[in-house]
Amino acid sequence: MKPIHWAHWDICASLVQATGASLSLPTYPLCPEHSLDECHEHLESLYERVLTERPTQRLLICGDSAGGNLALSLALRRRDAGLSLPERVTLFCPWLDLSMSEPAIQALVPLDPMLQLSTIEEWGRWWAGERALQDPSVSPLYADLEGLPPIDQYLGTHDLLTPDAQRLTRRLREAEVAVNEQLTEGGFHVFMGATFTPEARRVYQRIAGQLSSVSAG
8 A cells, every 4th residue: 555645635625625525535455566356356345335334325436547447447347246336437537458559649658747658568567467468357448348337538638548548438439338528638647636727627617517417317
């Protein structure tokens, strides 16, 4: 486990302030000291605990970057197990294909100030362990996506991970899953963590509006 970075506390505070929701923020086992399976088991246990403690509440899951991978993977694992699903899944600049093999990524290498391609390729190998990088349990972009709840994606044009996230949008539509993609011009990786910027504020306003429209419906 590692302490949660201040930027993630700012993201959580902005989500709560914008939506009025209660929020549970997990710390989870990290690689290479821990395995992918340990991490997923930990998150599934927490999800069940929240369900037990708040059985009448609407439940949504949200994650950024590697956490977006985990959020989507959690929904997929629950679907495969025939368990209840969250009402929505919200992804901030998710890391969906750890192989980083999409050719369009190369053009973004000089534009994203947050990510270095060689570094995240190494992290991806750590996370995959003995699995192939394009195994759906490692890279949920390659999973069967049918039967998932609605998914919202918030992306930036200067983020290395955006080409794969846009591939996810296309695959979700092919699977007839409701998906909302919001693309911010000039947005770098997890730009919504710079919560003081107009671009980040617009993300939280859109999330609040989305949830309000769902409630009204």
